[in-house]
Amino acid sequence: MLFNEIIGLEAIKQTLIRSVRANHVAHAQLFYGTVGSANLAMAWAYSTYINCENKQEQDACGVCASCAKMNKLVHPDVHHIFPSPSAKDAIVELLPTWRKFLLESPYRSLTDWLEFTGTTGNKQGIIPIKEAHNIIGSLSLKAFEAEYKTLIIWQPELMNIESANALLKVLEEPPAKTLFILVCNDVNKLLTTILSRTQRVTIPTFSDEEVQLFLQKNKGVEASRAKQIAYLSEGNLSKAQFLIHKDSAGKHQWFAAWMRNCYKADLATLVKTADEFDAFTKEDQKGMMEYALNIFRDLLIWKNGATSLIRLEGEELTFVQNFSKAIKAAAIELVVGELNDTYYYLERNARAKILHLDLSITISRMFRI
Numbered sequence: 292m293l294f295n296e297i298i299g300l301e302a303i304k305q306t307l308i309r310s311v312r313a314n315h316v317a318h319a320q321l322f323y324g325t326v327g328s329a330n331l332a333m334a335w336a337y338s339t340y341i342n343c344e345n346k347q348e349q350d351a352c353g354v355c356a357s358c359a360k361m362n363k364l365v366h367p368d369v370h371h372i373f374p375s376p377s378a379k380d381a382i383v384e385l386l387p388t389w390r391k392f393l394l395e396s397p398y399r400s401l402t403d404w405l406e407f408t409g410t411t412g413n414k415q416g417i418i419p420i421k422e423a424h425n426i427i428g429s430l431s432l433k434a435f436e437a438e439y440k441t442l443i444i445w446q447p448e449l450m451n452i453e454s455a456n457a458l459l460k461v462l463e464e465p466p467a468k469t470l471f472i473l474v475c476n477d478v479n480k481l482l483t484t485i486l487s488r489t490q491r492v493t494i495p496t497f498s499d500e501e502v503q504l505f506l507q508k509n510k511g512v513e514a515s516r517a518k519q520i521a522y523l524s525e526g527n528l529s530k531a532q533f534l535i536h537k538d539s540a541g542k543h544q545w546f547a548a549w550m551r552n553c554y555k556a557d558l559a560t561l562v563k564t565a566d567e568f569d570a571f572t573k574e575d576q577k578g579m580m581e582y583a584l585n586i587f588r589d590l591l592i593w594k595n596g597a598t599s600l601i602r603l604e605g606e607e608l609t610f611v612q613n614f615s616k617a618i619k620a621a622a623i624e625l626v627v628g629e630l631n632d633t634y635y636y637l638e639r640n641a642r643a644k645i646l647h648l649d650l651s652i653t654i655s656r657m658f659r660i
Contacts, residue, residue, distance in 0.1 A: 292335040292362070292397065294350045298508075299501040300329055303494060307337050308349065316341065316439070317490040319462050319471040324494030326476050327527030332397040333494055334443050334472045335361075338369055341470070342437045357437065364390040368437040370429055373445040374401060374416030376408055382422055398528035401446055401476075416446065420453040427457065430466050441470045448480035455482050462488045496526030510535060523585060533574075542582055547610050553655045554617065561651040569644035576643050580634040586611065587627050594620045622660045629653050 294304045310316055322337075324330030336351075339361040343351035351358050360366040373389055375382055382389075385408065392399070392407045401416050426442060434440040450458065459482065462471065473489060475481060497505070502521035505528060506512040512520065512535060524531035545567075552560045568576060586607070593615045633650050637643060 292332055292339055293353055293358075294336045294340065297329050297332050297336060298505045299497060300333070300495065303333065303492065304336075304349075307333070307492070308340065311341055311346070316470065318465050318469060319473070319489040321473045321475055321478070321481075321486070321489040321491045322494055323475050323478055323491055325496055325527070326400045327398055327524070327529035327531070328494050328496055329398065329528075330476075330494040331393075331445055331474045333492075334474050335393070335397055338441045338443065338470070338472065341439055341441070342366065342369070364393060366437070367435040368439070369441045369443065370426075371443050371445070372418060372422055372426060374404070374418055374449045375422075376405055376416060382425070396528075396532060398532070400529045401449075403529060416449055418444075418447070418450045418454050420451065420457065422454065424457065427461055430461065430469055434468060439468050439470045440466070441472065443472045443474060445474045447473045447475055447485070448477050455485060459484055459488070497528060498526065502526060502528060502531050506531060506535070523582070542579065543607055543610070546579065546583060546586065547606075549651070550614065550654075553651055554658050556655045558652075561655070562648060565644045565648035565651065568647040569642075571643070573637070576637050577634060580630055580637065584627060584630050584634075587623055587630065590615050590618070591620060591623045591627075594623065618658050619660060622657045625657045625660070626654050629657075 294308070297304070322330040322334045324333075339358060340346065340351045342357045342361060344355040344357050345352040351361075353362075357366065361369065364371070371386070371389060372382060373385075375385055388408055392404060405416055430440060430442065432440075444458075447455075447458070462485065465471070471489070473481075473485075478486060478491075499518075499521040502524055503514075503517045506517040506520060507514060510532070520531050520534045523534055549561075549564050552564060568579070571579065589611050593611050629650055633646050636646055
């Protein structure tokens with residue numbers, strides 16, 4: 292991975308390049324970005340640039356022996372730590388799967404990773420204490436060929452307290468020429484003592500234009516469809532790539548029919564709609580709640596006169612314009628709260644049919660406020 296393969300974020304790239312060229316590389320850095328951001332890709336490109344044998348002004352050369360190994364994720368002095376489905380799964384056994392996962396796309400989420408490993412059930416991923424001990428053991432050895440021995444830790448917030456404390460010890464007294472890059476999505480779950488010993492590099496989310504450019508350039512998505520996906524993904528490239536193969540037109544028609552039946556309080560039809568919702572996959576159920584939240588957000592924006600902020604087109608825009616005349620702003624705010632609660636319970640495996648029917652009846656009542 293090279294810097295020029297990452298869409299946008301030029302200011303962050305230049306800051307990292309200057310730190311290397313000025314020999315001001317902090318031994319512990321925290322690459323913080325939300326899910327679907329470029330924090331993991333940036334950590335990969337940064338470590339590639341640090342180890343490059345023929346650094347250019349704006350990027351690694353991409354052709355030296357070090358860059359070739361980094362491109363395949365097989366550099367002997369760059370180590371990866373990442374969540375495993377359970378404490379019994381050794382990271383070393385998952386390394387081939389991790390390389391394949393990362394080479395396909397470095398913009399994906401923990402859920403994507405667990406699904407890629409074939410994990411079933413409700414496992415959340417963990418970095419156990421034995422991996423922290425492996426970290427200390429591998430870093431005690433001298434670098435094989437690079438100037439720095441680099442450790443990239445993806446999702447360090449999933450370390451249990453024992454693992455986090457073990458990492459803290461090695462951060463306090465790091466071996467010479469050792470670089471730690473913590474790639475994090477939620478800094479609130481990290482120990483404050485770890486945060487205080489790292490230099491934070493905040494990776495912003497992608498803009499709609501950057502997501503659209505990525506989809507057109509890397510995925511061959513047609514311009515209008517890429518623009519629509521960019522709006523729905525809200526800067527999350529993991530979500531954007533997931534939406535490529537989803538039929539948004541069908542989603543809108545289903546959602547619009549559901550809202551009309553809620554408005555009419557057609558209970559018999561709402562029961563059938565709940566059955567349909569129950570047959571969706573878990574990701575499609577959550578996706579529908581996210582879609583509904585986006586539409587209701589735009590409904591609220593439209594009701595308050597900020598029409599320039601609306602990014603919808605076609606049938607979706609027409610729906611917002613017409614439906615906003617029928618419901619009040621207070622009802623929209625209440626519905627948004629109910630949608631958020633439903634999404635929360637879906638993530639915790641509550642029965643979708645019961646949740647959706649209860650939500651439909653509640654929304655129907657709120658429309659009459």
